[in-house]
Structure formats: structure tokens, C-alpha cells
Amino acid sequence: MVSTQLCTFSVDDLLFGVEVTQVQEVLRYQPMTRIPLAPDRIRGLINLRGQIVTAIDLRSCLGFAPRSDGELAMNVVIRGVDSSVSLLVDSIGDVIEVPEDAFELPPSTMKPAQRNLIQGICKLPGRLLLVLAPERVLSSTQADARSRAGALVS
Amino acid sequence: MIDEILQEFLMESRESLDQLDRELVALEEDPRNNARLASIFRTVHTIKGTSGFFQFAKLESVAHVGENLLSRLRDGVILLEGTRTTALLAMVDAIRVLLSQIEASEAEGEGEYGSLIEILSLTLEDETLAQASALLSGRGAAAVTPLPLPFVKLPSDPPETVVEAAARVTAASAARAEQPTASTQAAAAKAAAVPAPPPAQVAERRPAAAEPALEHEAASAERSNVDPRIRVDVRLLDRLMNLVGELVLARNQLLQHASGSVDNALVSTCQGLNLITTELQEGVMKTRMQPIENVWNRFPRVVRDLAQLCGKQVRLEMEGGTTELDKTIIEAIGDPLTHLVRNSIDHGIELPHKRAEAGKPALGTLRLRAFHEGGRVNIEISDDGHGIDAERVKARALERGLITAERARALSQSEVHGLLFLAGFSTAEKVSNISGRGVGLDVVKSNIERLGGSVDIDSVPERGTTFRIRIPLTLAIIPALVIGAAGERFAIPQVNLVELVRIDIEQARTLIERIHGVPVYRLRGNLLALVELGHVLELRQDDQPRDLNMIVLQADDRQFGLLVDEIFDTEEIVVKPLGRELKSLQTYAGATIMGDGRVALILDVAGLAERAGVGNAERRIAIESAAQRERRDVRVSVEQLLLFRSGRSVRMAIPLSEVARLEEFSRSRVERVGAEEVVQYRGEILPLVHLSELFGEPRGDNDMLQVLVHASGQRSVGFVVEAIEDVIQQEIVSSRRGGRPGTLGSAVIQGKVTEILDAAAVRGLLGG
Numbered sequence: 011m012v013s014t015q016l017c018t019f020s021v022d023d024l025l026f027g028v029e030v031t032q033v034q035e036v037l038r039y040q041p042m043t044r045i046p047l048a049p050d051r052i053r054g055l056i057n058l059r060g061q062i063v064t065a066i067d068l069r070s071c072l073g074f075a076p077r078s079d080g081e082l083a084m085n086v087v088i089r090g091v092d093s094s095v096s097l098l099v100d101s102i103g104d105v106i107e108v109p110e111d112a113f114e115l116p117p118s119t120m121k122p123a124q125r126n127l128i129q130g131i132c133k134l135p136g137r138l139l140l141v142l143a144p145e146r147v148l149s150s151t152q153a154d155a156r157s158r159a160g161a162l163v164s
Numbered sequence: 165m166i167d168e169i170l171q172e173f174l175m176e177s178r179e180s181l182d183q184l185d186r187e188l189v190a191l192e193e194d195p196r197n198n199a200r201l202a203s204i205f206r207t208v209h210t211i212k213g214t215s216g217f218f219q220f221a222k223l224e225s226v227a228h229v230g231e232n233l234l235s236r237l238r239d240g241v242i243l244l245e246g247t248r249t250t251a252l253l254a255m256v257d258a259i260r261v262l263l264s265q266i267e268a269s270e271a272e273g274e275g276e277y278g279s280l281i282e283i284l285s286l287t288l289e290d291e292t293l294a295q296a297s298a299l300l301s302g303r304g305a306a307a308v309t310p311l312p313l314p315f316v317k318l319p320s321d322p323p324e325t326v327v328e329a330a331a332r333v334t335a336a337s338a339a340r341a342e343q344p345t346a347s348t349q350a351a352a353a354k355a356a357a358v359p360a361p362p363p364a365q366v367a368e369r370r371p372a373a374a375e376p377a378l379e380h381e382a383a384s385a386e387r388s389n390v391d392p393r394i395r396v397d398v399r400l401l402d403r404l405m406n407l408v409g410e411l412v413l414a415r416n417q418l419l420q421h422a423s424g425s426v427d428n429a430l431v432s433t434c435q436g437l438n439l440i441t442t443e444l445q446e447g448v449m450k451t452r453m454q455p456i457e458n459v460w461n462r463f464p465r466v467v468r469d470l471a472q473l474c475g476k477q478v479r480l481e482m483e484g485g486t487t488e489l490d491k492t493i494i495e496a497i498g499d500p501l502t503h504l505v506r507n508s509i510d511h512g513i514e515l516p517h518k519r520a521e522a523g524k525p526a527l528g529t530l531r532l533r534a535f536h537e538g539g540r541v542n543i544e545i546s547d548d549g550h551g552i553d554a555e556r557v558k559a560r561a562l563e564r565g566l567i568t569a570e571r572a573r574a575l576s577q578s579e580v581h582g583l584l585f586l587a588g589f590s591t592a593e594k595v596s597n598i599s600g601r602g603v604g605l606d607v608v609k610s611n612i613e614r615l616g617g618s619v620d621i622d623s624v625p626e627r628g629t630t631f632r633i634r635i636p637l638t639l640a641i642i643p644a645l646v647i648g649a650a651g652e653r654f655a656i657p658q659v660n661l662v663e664l665v666r667i668d669i670e671q672a673r674t675l676i677e678r679i680h681g682v683p684v685y686r687l688r689g690n691l692l693a694l695v696e697l698g699h700v701l702e703l704r705q706d707d708q709p710r711d712l713n714m715i716v717l718q719a720d721d722r723q724f725g726l727l728v729d730e731i732f733d734t735e736e737i738v739v740k741p742l743g744r745e746l747k748s749l750q751t752y753a754g755a756t757i758m759g760d761g762r763v764a765l766i767l768d769v770a771g772l773a774e775r776a777g778v779g780n781a782e783r784r785i786a787i788e789s790a791a792q793r794e795r796r797d798v799r800v801s802v803e804q805l806l807l808f809r810s811g812r813s814v815r816m817a818i819p820l821s822e823v824a825r826l827e828e829f830s831r832s833r834v835e836r837v838g839a840e841e842v843v844q845y846r847g848e849i850l851p852l853v854h855l856s857e858l859f860g861e862p863r864g865d866n867d868m869l870q871v872l873v874h875a876s877g878q879r880s881v882g883f884v885v886e887a888i889e890d891v892i893q894q895e896i897v898s899s900r901r902g903g904r905p906g907t908l909g910s911a912v913i914q915g916k917v918t919e920i921l922d923a924a925a926v927r928g929l930l931g932g
């Protein structure tokens with residue numbers, strides 16, 4: 011049977027997964043340099059061994075309340091086309107293997123902000139796993155930054 | 165496996181072809197140079213042999229007939245002259261086209277080369293040479309199909325590299341004219357395709373000192389199998405650069421730890437590591453350096469073709485070709501240089517008979533020179549042509565509405581030369597397909613500035629013109645000023661820096677003036693718009709007075725003062741690109757990693773100016789002469805406008821730059837001199853003009869007079885207005901309709917009709 015390996019993590023009370031092939035590495039909290047004028051969801055820049063990586067907060071992307079002060083975000087670094095980005099999440103889970111036929115399309119009743127970033131839902135025993143589409147997180151972030159830049163000019 | 169061999173063949177052949185262009189032109193000058201002839205023969209022979217191996221029949225047949233010709237030349241049976249050179253160059257072009265075809269489709273394509281082969285065969289015998297010559301001149305531009313594109317780089321669309329990002333550091337505002345690559349290359353292709361039967365007197369001459377280097381090159385080419393060089397993928401070098409950057413950071417941290425240690429062995433090991441790291445860094449930087457010859461190699465051919473096309477005689481001299489520059493700069497400088505070379509031949513060097521009239525030798529000289537100076541590279545392109553005619557330049561600028569007649573008279577020599585770099589300027593009498601298509605020197609200038617360089621002109625009438633380009637050695641590592649604002653650190657590229665001014669709290673109160681909330685600073689008599697970094701970047705809103713550091717910055721033609729909290733240090737920083745999700749933020753040019761391992765953003769000064777609404781001084785002068793104003797609508801492009809009411813109802817605007825100062829005078833201070841109202845102001849007598857009266861409204865009865873001080877030449881005039889309303893930034897199109905004396909016309913600003921005050925005209929009306 012065909013199966014997929016997913017790297018799992020949680021944001022708020024939801025469990026998410028990303029295909030391991032798309033994940034470059036997982037890191038604990040990293041100090042960040044914030045970027046003035048960038049959209050809220052872009053939290054800053056991280057020095058990843060000399061490579062500069064943009065950190066995007068999934069909480070903000072998914073419309074959750076911001077992390078409280080003491081909580082430190084974990085980094086799931088996603089391999090991009092030309093550069094990597096880091097997704098900020100609450101905690102990191104295991105790498106799990108799921109059969110391909112366990113996937114379903116996200117229900118149409120999900121909030122659009124969340125539904126747009128999800129490519130499928132996986133029924134785990136006792137729990138649902140949302141499979142994230144990192145490229146959609148990126149494209150929606152770009153669109154956000156552009157519209158913000160546009161708003162600034164006018 | 166085959167693919168790999170084919171790739172190698174294509175790459176090597178392409179390099180050989182560029183060399184062939186150069187060597188053929190050089191050989192025409194000195195047809196009996198057997199070493200050079202042998203080298204050309206070998207190159208063509210290799211291409212023929214390898215294409216036979218790959219069974220590229222067309223390529224083989226073209227190269228074969230070329231080889232025959234070269235073989236007869238080498239044996240001394242016939243001699244190289246213009247027609248044969250042109251035929252051989254056409255062969256090089258044909259091979260180039262075939263190679264591009266093969267590269268694209270692994271097949272030779274549909275092109276037919278029968279006529280070229282026929283011409284080449286005819287040049288084999290002196291008897292049939294004239295026939296070949298006739299055929300060659302009969303072959304129009306269309307005959308060489310598809311058009312060969314000399315020096316076209318492989319189209320590649322890599323992700324933004326370190327260096328592209330670095331280029332953005334100095335990149336100016338977003339809207340820029342496109343580099344005219346396609347059109348210039350097409351023009352070059354045409355130039356290449358139109359042969360001229362008379363032998364060209366184009367020659368590449370190097371100064372004697374460079375001669376041994378050339379021979380050395382030829383020698384090393386002969387021993388190509390023992391070439392000590394190897395080909396390395398640039399991406400690998402970029403990666404090495406990154407790794408070395410990290411190593412430097414790790415070393416810095418280690419040194420910091422070790423400095424507190426009493427362990428002697430550790431300390432000395434660290435010092436060793438320190439030295440090795442520095443050397444390694446320098447070594448890796450060097451791997452990216454290339455001689456500027458790599459760009460210049462194309463010029464002998466360009467010059468020959470262009471000179472023939474223009475009917476001019478040009479000798480090309482090149483000096484300092486071994487001067488090294490970073491690979492990315494070498495790549496980026498090619499097009500601007502080509503443009504300047506074309507420009508010099510097209511506009512600079514005169515036709516032979518004109519040169520004779522001027523008492524100059526018919527053979528013009530174009531000279532390229534490169535040398536290091538003060539950590540930068542200078543490149544000079546000089547011709548001994550007729551120089552720049554200042555009067556014609558001014559006339560053209562007036563005609564194009566780039567300057568006013570008044571300003572034209574006041575221009576200095578260097579300012580006149582500066583006009584050449586304005587967009588939309590071209591003095592070419594007729595539009596040729598070589599240069600003078602309106603996309604001219606402004607593009608060259610912006611491209612060079614994008615590299616953090618500068619270009620200026622030196623011209624002596626009848627003696628010639630020199631374009632001088634100064635560019636940094638590398639873009640990957642640039643000097644920058646590290647500053648702090650609202651607790652964040654930023655780097656500002658040194659190239660944008662003009663000066664630093666410290667303003668303490670006391671001075672801040674008096675020296676920073678406000679024109680309706682817009683802070684300005686009086687720097688040696690000029691009003692400088694101020695931008696507070698913390699505000700622009702929305703890091704804070706407060707406006708508490710504190711000690712301030714002002715950094716005077718220059719981006720494009722505009723200057724402004726940036727207020728920051730702290731100035732740390734100048735550092736060499738390694739420029740890294742930002743991810744594409746941040747591309748839309750024009751205020752940053754990239755990021756860098758500081759000594760402590762934290763990331764700092766690099767400010768894009770032009771983007772910052774744009775965002776803060778700081779205007780552009782040069783573009784402001786787009787106010788046209790009166791004659792043109794009558795013919796059509798006036799386009800006035802103004803950066804910052806001061807809005808005011810001249811009387812109770814009339815709304816007017818004046819470019820902020822024309823206002824030296826805003827003053828408030830109590831009515832009691834007004835004195836009378838004859839019919840004129842004046843006030844004593846800064847030890848002088850300032851005449852007052854009530855704009856309301858001038859524009860047919862009753863004079864206001866305020867106790868305090870609001871006065872715009874307008875300075876022109878020696879004398880200032882105060883315009884009394886009813887109220888000052890706002891300072892705005894807007895490009896306005898004013899219409900002559902409704903324009904009355906003393907105004908430049910009217911425009912709609914913020915939804916209301918607003919008249920633009922013509923201060924000079926008002927002063928004229930008053931005889932002042």
C-alpha cells in the first residue's frame with residue numbers, strides 16, 4: 011500500500027502535518043530580527059547557519075490568537091524553491107506514516123482562512139490530522155505582503 | 165554521457181567563437197601573423213572535427229569550407245583582406261546560430277547555409293574574390309537567417325542570488341527604463357550582417373606592455389591540455405562563500421570566548437584559526453574575480469562592424485584588460501559598456517572627411533582603459549571625436565522640456581553634461597539603429613548606479629569625450645553604516661551616505677523647522693527634508709525631543725536627512741537576499757548577519773525615500789518654456805507642494821523647494837518704502853507682495869501676516885498669503901486653461917482646483 015510520511019506539529023488545539031520531503035529541519039526557538047512594515051504573520055528573520063530564513067507564524071495565518079509572552083515558538087523549516095522559510099508552531103510531534111487512502115478533502119464548513127491552507131484531512135485513530143500545504147501558506151503570505159505594500163503606497 | 169560531452173562541446177565552442185571574432189579582426193590588421201592564423205585554424209578545425217563526431221552535417225560543412233579557406237591563408241597561397249574577413253566572420257555567426265539551435269533542440273534546425281558556403285568557396289581564389297564580395301554585399305541583413313545574436317548569454321532564470329540581492333542594495337526606485345538588450349543586440353546583429361566591401365581599418369592595438377601577456381595567453385591556449393585552470397560551477401562558489409561567511413562568524417564567537425581564557429594553548433590555536441580564516445575568506449573572494457577582458461573581448465568585433473556601418477574609421481585601443489572584478493559585476497557591466505562604446509562611435513568619432521577638415525587623422529581612436537584606484541575599479545571609454553557641443557545639448561534639453569530657458573543659461577559645463585543622463589534625452593540628429601533611440605545614457609547611468617557605481621563625462625570640444633565609470637570590486641560584500649532606531653539595528657550601504665550630522669536636544673528645537681508637520685533642516689542654506697526612520701518604519705509614533713543623529717543620504721538625484729537614534733560603526737557586510745515573501749517591501753535591499761550572529765536588515769535608500777515621500781530634485785524641473793506651454797498642456801511633476809490660500813477663496817500651490825522659509829510677521833512690523841511694503845528681516849529689507857491683491861481679492865486683515873520667503877539670486881521676496889494649508893506630495897498635470905499671469909496653470913489637488921504659483925513670473929510682474 012502507498013503511504014506518506016508526515017512530520018506533525020500542533021498549533022493551538024489542532025494537529026497538523028507536512029510531508030517530510032518538504033521539511034528541511036525542525037528547530038527549537040530561535041532569536042529573530044523583526045521586520046518593520048512586514049505583515050503581522052511574518053515574525054522576523056532567523057540566521058540559520060548563515061542562511062537567512064523568514065519566519066512565518068502559523069497562528070497568525072490560521073487566525074488564532076497570538077502566543078502569550080512566555081511561550082516560545084518552534085521552527086519547522088520548509089524547503090522553498092529558491093530559499094527556505096520557517097513555520098512557527100507551538101510544539102513538534104512525531105513523524106508518522108499514514109496510508110494514502112486515509113486522506114479526505116477538508117470539509118467545506120471550515121473557516122476559509124484555514125481551509126485554504128489545508129490540502130487534506132487525515133483520519134488518525136481518535137484524532138484528525140490536518141495536512142498543510144506549505145506552498146499555499148507562502149503564496150497567501152506573499153499576497154498579504156503585497157496588499158500591505160500597496161496600501162502603504164496609496 | 166553523450167549529453168555531457170555535447171554540453172562540453174557547446175560550452176567550449178561558444179568560448180572559442182568569441183575568441184575567433186577577436187582574433188579575426190586582429191588578423192585583418194596583421195594578416196601575416198602566422199601564430200594567430202594557426203590558432204584560428206586550430207579552433208575551426210576542432211569545431212569541424214567534433215561536429216563530425218556528433219554528425220551535425222550542416223555545422224561540419226560550414227566549418228569545413230571555412231577551414232579550407234584558413235588552410236590556404238595559412239599556406240600563404242592567398243592573403244586575408246576585407247572580403248575574406250567578412251566571410252569568415254559570417255561563418256562564425258552561422259556556427260553560433262547552429263550551436264544555439266543544437267543547444268535548444270539537439271538538432272541543427274531549418275537554416276540553409278548554401279549561400280554562405282558558396283561565398284566562402286569563392287573567396288578561396290583571388291580570381292573569384294570580386295564575385296564573393298558582390299554576393300556578400302548582396303546578402304542583406306535578412307540573408308543571415310536566423311539573425312545571429314552576438315554575445316547573447318544563455319537565457320537562464322535562476323532564483324535571486326546573493327548578488328542580485330546585492331545589486332538591489334543600490335537599486336533605485338522601482339520604475340526604471342528597461343535595459344535595451346534586445347534591441348541593441350538586434351542592432352548589433354544587423355551591423356554584423358551588413359558587410360562593407362572596402363577593407364575596414366579597424367584594429368585592435370594594445371600598448372606594448374600588454375603584448376607579452378597576450379603571447380602568454382596564446383601559449384597557454386596551445387597547451388590547453390595542461391591548462392592549470394578548471395571550470396567550477398558558480399553555485400558551488402556561492403555556497404563556499406556562504407560557508408566561509410559562517411566560519412567567520414563562528415571564529416568571532418570563539419575568539420570572544422577565548423579572550424577570557426587563561427589556557428595558552430587554546431588562545432594560540434584560536435589565533436591560528438583566525439589567520440587561516442581570514443586568508444580563506446580572501447581566497448574564496450578571489451575565485452569569483454575575473455579580468456575585465458572577458459567583457460572587452462567582444463569589442464573589437466563590435467567596433468569593426470559598427471565602424472563599417474557608419475562609414476567611419478576607428479582604431480580600438482585597450483589597456484588594463486587584466487584588471488579584475490567580481491564575476492557578477494563583470495556580467496552586469498557588459499551592456500552599459502557596449503552602449504557607451506556604440507555611443508562613442510556613433511556620436512563621438514566623426515566621419516573621415518570631417519576629421520580631415522578638422523586637421524585630425526582620418527583614423528579615429530577609441531580607447532578603453534581600466535585600472536584600480538582606492539578599492540574601486542575605474543573604466544574609461546575615450547574617443548578623439550568632436551566632443552560634446554554644450555549649446556546643442558542645451559538646445560535639445562530646452563526643446564524636450566527638460567529645463568527652462570532661464571536655467572539653461574545658468575548651467576555649468578558639468579551640469580550640461582549631466583543633462584545627457586536625463587531620461588528622454590538624445591542629441592542624435594537622426595535616429596540611427598545604433599544608438600539614439602531615446603533609451604540612452606539614462607539607462608547606462610541607472611544600470612551603473614545599481615551596481616553601486618558612478619559615471620561622469622569629461623569632454624573637450626574638438627578633442628574628444630571621456631566617459632569615466634567607477635564601480636566597486638564586488639557586490640557580495642559592501643561597506644555599510646550600522647545604525648540603531650527604536651531598538652532595532654539596520655545597515656545603510658555606504659554608497660548612499662553623504663554626511664553625518666549630530667543634533668542635540670537643544671539644537672533640535674531650533675534647527676529642525678516644521679512646515680506643517682513636515683520637518684526640514686537647514687543644511688548650509690539648503691532646506692533638506694527630514695525623515696525619521698522610527699516613524700517611516702512605524703516603529704514608534706511619539707515625537708519626544710531627544711538627541712538625534714542625522715544621516716544625509718543620496719538616492720538617485722534626491723537628498724534627504726534620515727534621523728536615527730544611534731550610529732554604531734561602519735562594517736563590511738555580506739549581503740544576503742530576502743525571501744520572495746518580503747520582495748514587496750521596497751524599504752529593504754536585503755539582510756546581513758552581524759558579528760553577534762543576529763540578522764540585520766539592509767535599508768534600500770531609494771525605497772525609503774519613496775515611502776517617506778521625499779521628492780526628486782531633478783525631475784522637478786520639468787516645467788517647460790512658455791512657448792510650449794501655449795501649445796499643449798503642461799506636465800508639471802513636482803515632489804512636494806506647499807498648499808496655501810492666497811486670499812479668502814483662491815487655493816494655490818508652490819513647489820516646496822522654492823520656499824526658503826515660512827515666517828510670521830506682526831502687522832506692526834510692516835514699514836513703507838515708497839509704494840512698497842517691507843519688513844526688516846535678518847538684517848535685510850524684505851519686500852512684501854500681497855498675493856491676494858495680485859490675484860484680485862481684498863487684502864486680508866489678520867494681525868499676523870503669513871509670509872512665504874522666496875529667494876532668487878541676491879534678493880528675497882516675501883509673499884503674503886492668507887493661510888498655509890498643507891504640504892503634500894503629488895504628481896500633478898496642470899492645464900494651461902484658466903491660467904492667468906503669475907501662475908503656471910491650474911491642477912486638481914486633493915479634489916479641489918488649485919493654481920500653481922509661478923514665483924519667478926510674479927516677481928517679473930513686479931519688476932523685481
